[in-house]
Amino acid sequence: MAKKVAVLVGSLRKASYTKQIAQNIINLLPDDFEAEIIEIGNLPFYNEEYDEGTTPESYTTFRNKISGMDAVIFATPEYNRSVPAVLKNALDVGSRPYGKSAWNNKPAVIISTSIGAISGFGANHHLRQSLTFLNMPVVQQPEAYIGNVASLLNEDGIVTDEGTIGFLQSIVDAFVNLVNKY
């Protein structure tokens, strides 16, 4: 049976480089992996009161969607050396109600991007910290830091450099290996 993969992108920009990298990653997945980019920009900021009263429909839809997935790809830019709020919010929403986290035990990979040379290291590792708590096994190697991202994409959002494609494929291969162990 095909493995279902949620793809979460930590940028809401239509022209997001990170989203373009995520699409390149999706294109490298094997045929028995079905990936879907999941909307996170529509989730209101998490408030525990929502889970004590009327839960927003967007929360329920999101939680059900993640629960039905086998694995998760996180592709994120770095904001102020950390994870963009929209992605952290999605993690928080999916982690509740207490004891019913949609993330539990789902294998994952983190791909950080940056227009600069430091490659989103801060975002990558802050996200890794949260995923440890959320009990998500995460690809350890290769570490997926994509720096100078703008220069890697052509006008159609495609990575054309053979070395970079090979690197993205090695990330995908490690992710596929991890997912197939679960």
Ligand SMILES: Cc1cc2nc3c(=O)[nH]c(=O)nc-3n(C[C@H](O)[C@H](O)[C@H](O)COP(=O)(O)O)c2cc1C
């Ligand atoms: C609020 C904000 C904070 C940022 N902080 C960082 C940062 O800490 N490190 C970094 O490499 N780039 C930082 N950037 C630049 C992003 O790498 C750049 O805007 C990138 O294009 C965002 O990814 P996207 O193209 O997927 O939207 C920041 C951008 C914004 C808007």
